[in-house]
Amino acid sequence: MGKTLDNVYKHQSLAYKYFLYFVSVGLIVFFFPKGGKFKYEFQKGKPWQYENLYAPIDFSIKKTEDEIANEKQSLSDNKIDYYTFDASIQEKAKATIQKELKAFFGQSNYSASQQNEVLNIGLEVIDSIYALGVFQNKPTTSSILLIKNNEARPLGSGNYIDLPKAKKEISNILSQSNIPAKEILRTTLFKAVEANVFYDEAITEKALEEELSKISFTRGDVSEGRFIIAKGEVVEAENFKILNSLKEEYESELWGGNNYYYIILGYTILVALVLVMLFLFLKRYRSEIFKNNNKVTFIFVNILLMVFATTLMVKNNDSYVYVVPLCILPLILKNFFDARLGLFVHVLTVLILGFVVPNSFEYIFLQIIAGIVTILTASELYKRANLFISVGQITLIYIIGYFAFHIIHEGNFESIEWVLFGVFILNGLLTLFAQPLIYIYEKIFGLVSDVSLLELSDTNSKLLKELSDKAPGTFHHSLQVANLAEAAANEIGANAMLVRVGALYHDIGKMNNPTFFTENQITSVNPHDDLPPKESAKIIIDHVIEGIEIARKNKLPDRIIDFLRTHHGTTTVFYFYKKQQGIEENVDQKAFQYPGPIPFSKETAILMMSDAVEAASKSLKNPTYLIIDEFVEKIIRGQMQANQFLNANITLKEIEVIKKVLKQKLTNIYHLRVEYPE
Incomplete structure (x- = not known):
């Protein structure tokens, strides 16, 4: 039955991985932009590496964004201003003159002929002034169209007057005549004249929009079969524009029709291959992660x-593709797992994105270099x-890389896009x-980071304070074990902080019955003296x-609980086992064994060795270098003979290094000195 359940679990775990794999492939292909991929890679300033290229299809040469922007700016700078003409203003001015002069002449002694002469001169001046119109505001451009009688006609730069100029013209005309009441007529004309030509912003803007809409986004066509570029020829400005136009046209046509399904198939195969590489890497080199569906997810x-x-x-907007902080990926994976896995996953992700980003070589190069720098520099x-x-x-690194690629492509610093520096800083x-x-990931996936380990290692935390109060001897023992285990982990390249935290919490279960453990007994009274060996062993094992x-109640991470489960493995409570043998002959050894499991990592194996050595070292009397050496060898040899390290990925060489560290630390603890001759 047990084997059947194991097989069901294994198949269930494998089925989940298949499900995760296919869903991931599907989602990635779905995320991809809907477009084909041009089969040639090229860069400005680099030689054309393929055979001579002839146009495979008819296509138009597209203008660059800068060229289109320059055309729009040129049209805006040279736009034609439209002005409207109000004919009623002239008639209104004449009526005002007649009214004002009539009122004046009614109180004067001028004859009828003189009055008519003054009036006629005034009307002639008005007709002369309004011949082209009086502008409300002096035009700022020479391109002017005057709309008069529903007809727009151009005006030269000197063919218009504004209100101040109109009054000046009136004074000049009157100064050359000898009519009576000249000053009265000048005052009347100044009062009557008004602007009758006004700038029409609405018509001007509408006309500009019409001109802008006529801008062509292409400049010439290339017919099928035309020669484009020869093998080995450097891709220069003109060829670069033609190749880019061919690329856009080719990809847009490629995506249409039945090609759609073939392109989807191609993307699916490539993405599937990349993710297969990830699974193979995990299975071969990170088997403990591969077996854990939570970590794979x-x-x-x-x-x-x-x-x-x-x-x-x-x-x-592909111009801002570098805003995406891709280096977060190796940072996080290195924090939770290791540097090699972080870099491997980062490289695979960059390869996937290389299918869809512009300038894929440049993108892949910069992102991989940035990922390597992340792995090399990000620690603690x-x-x-x-x-x-x-x-x-x-x-x-991003900025330096951009500089280098820009120099290669352009050969100068003149056209540097400074906005990209802001993009890199934002990244x-x-x-x-x-x-x-x-x-966030710690809470969602139940993982443990160095930050959490640092918090857990604080001896002022609630749980460790409780251990210190209830079982001070155990607390001191845990501190000593933590120091030994941390030193050993550093020597063999294991996770020293994880080992230290595991060591600090590995004996918290002793808080329930602290006096049943020798390190907490402050008197000569031992409660085990009144108990049978089996019951004493059960208390110790429990x-x-x-x-x-206690750990689960206080929400300690599973990685820390692993140390509690494995720090005794399946070893025997030897003292009480021997004591029971003195009472009866056939003793069931399993009743005196810890439930396990045995250590399954370097870190848990280190804790088992350090815990056993530190606890047993309390029995040493007058220790010497030789005694400590034999003592450590005996303890760890016994654990190896009991097959406690079979599941831990630890080598014999690493065990020897750990023994050396433990011997050295115990020597320092007992303050051994060299014996000088008398």
Whole structure:
């Protein structure tokens, strides 16, 4: 029955991985922009590496965005201003003159002929002034169209007057005549004259929009079969524009019709291959992660998030594709797992994105270099300064890489897009979001980061304070074991902080019955003296189970609980086992064994060795170098003979290094000195 359940679980786990794999492939292909891929890769300033290229289809040469922007700016700068003419203003001015002069002449002694002469001169001046119109505001351009009688006609730069110029013209005309009441007529004309030509913004803007709509986005056509570029020829400005136009036209045609399904199939195969590589890597080199569906899901979720963010940016504005903080991926994976896995997943993700981003070679190169820098520089992220320093170096790599590629493509510094520096800085700022993201992932996936381990290692935490109060001897023992285990882990390259935290909490189960453990007994009274060996052994063994219950109640991470479960493995409570043998002959050894499991990692194996050595060292009397050496060898040899390290990925060489560290530390603890001759 047990084997059947194991097989069901194994198949269930494998089925979930298949499901995760196919869903991930489907989602990534779905995220991809809907377009084919041009079969040639080319860069400005680099030789054409393929055979002579002839146009495979008819296509138009597209103008660049800069060329279109320059044309629009030129039209805006040279736009024609439209002005409207109001004929009623002239008639209104004449009526005003007649009214004003009539009122004046009614109180004067001028004859009828003189009055008519003054009036006629005034009307003639008005007709002369309004011949072309009086402008409300002096035009600022020479391109002017005057709309008069529903007809627009151009005016030269000197063919218009504004109100001040009109009054000046009136004074000049009157100064050359000898009519009576000249000053009265001038005052009347100044009062009557008004602007009758007005700038029409609505018509002007509408005309400009019409001109802008006529701008062509292409400049010439290339017919099928025309020679484009020869093998080895350098891709220069003109050829670069033609090749880009062919690429856009080719990809748009490729995506249409039945080709759609073939392109989907091609993308699916390539993405599937990449993700197969990830599974193979995990299965061969990270088997403990491969077996854990939670961790596999975590890795795939991160890949999908990066692919989704990048493809979304490509669809909206591919100029800002570097805003996506792709280096968060190796940062997070290194924090939870290891550097090699973080870099491997980062490279695979970049390869996937290389299918859809513009300038794929440049993108892949920069992102892989930035990922390597991330792996090499990001360490001890629980120290805030380290994250800022690492992000600064990543940003610098992006900027330097952009400079290098720009020089290669353009051969100068003149057309540098300074806005990209802001993009790289924004990328760095978003990379800092790795810290809160780590916290979120811990809560969602139940993982443990160095930041959490640092918090758990605080001896002022609630649980450790309780252990210190209830079982001070056990607390002191845990501190000693933590120091030994941490030193050993550092020597063999294991996770020293994880080992230390595991050591601090590994005996919390002793809080329930502290006096039954010798390190907490402050008198000569031993409660085990009044108990049978089996019951005493059960109390000792139960501290593992009770410790797990306390840990779960206090929400300790599973990785820490693993240390509680494995720190005694399946060893025997030897003292009480021998004591029971003195009472009866046939003793069931299983009743005196810890439930296990045995250690299944370097870190849990280190804790088992350190715990056993530190606990047993209390029995040493007058220790010497030789005694300590034999003592450590005996303890660890016994654990190896009991097959306690079969499931731990630890080598004999590493065990020898650990023994050496433990001997050295015990020598320091007991303050051994060299014996000088008398």
